[in-house]
Amino acid sequence: MTSLYTFRMIFIVFHGEEKIKAHAGKGITHHLPLLVLLVLSTFIGAMIVPPLKGVLPETTELAHGSVLTLEITSGVVAIVGILLAAALYLGKRSLVNSIAKSAIGRFFTVWWFHAWGFDWLYDMIFVKPYLAIAKLLQRDPLNSLMNLPAVFSRLGEPWLDAK
Known part of the structure; x- marks a missing residue:
């Protein structure tokens, strides 16, 4: 594939x-990026150690063949x-x-x-439930709970001032 x-x-x-009509690349502005890409992709890329090299066990042979x-x-x-x-x-x-x-x-x-239907699937599994929860929590019920001490102090102020 x-x-x-x-x-x-x-x-x-x-x-x-x-x-479109392409223009010829000339000079260092054309050759230097290609040279850097050549060096990095060929030589330095071969020296990079895979991140899971020490994590997974080494195999000594293929299973069959x-x-x-x-x-x-x-x-x-x-x-x-x-x-x-x-x-x-x-x-x-x-x-x-x-x-x-x-x-x-x-x-x-x-x-x-349409991305093999994955966009639709992603929309149904993640986006729509997230939007439904966000709409449900639009008024922020936790923030309302945090305002309860202030509400109680305002309600209790006249009673405390009366004594």
Whole structure:
């Protein structure tokens, strides 16, 4: 999945239809940020120790299989994703456009643009109950309890002054 949507982005941005005229990057303002990004992402990123390295137990072997099998499988899956992205998004993209215009394509487009329904779920589980509780506590009943000593002293003042 990652290779598919990453290379979809690369193919659309760098090999797709040109939407704006780009200017050539020149000089230090172009090269210095790229150099800093190169150094930080390549060399320093390799030296960062994962935060849970000492917390979780070290494993000595995979449960069933070898490391080589896992490496080959993940490499093949990544390459298949890149090839699938190239087949779908390089060129005229007629297959992608026909899928997008179909009923199932329109359904998934709406569903994905609404965050797979998680926005609705978040709204129902967290936002609406929070707003209901906030409306219920709008007059702040705890603050009213804190005002009771002041109310009692005002009510008792005439009685205490009479003696």
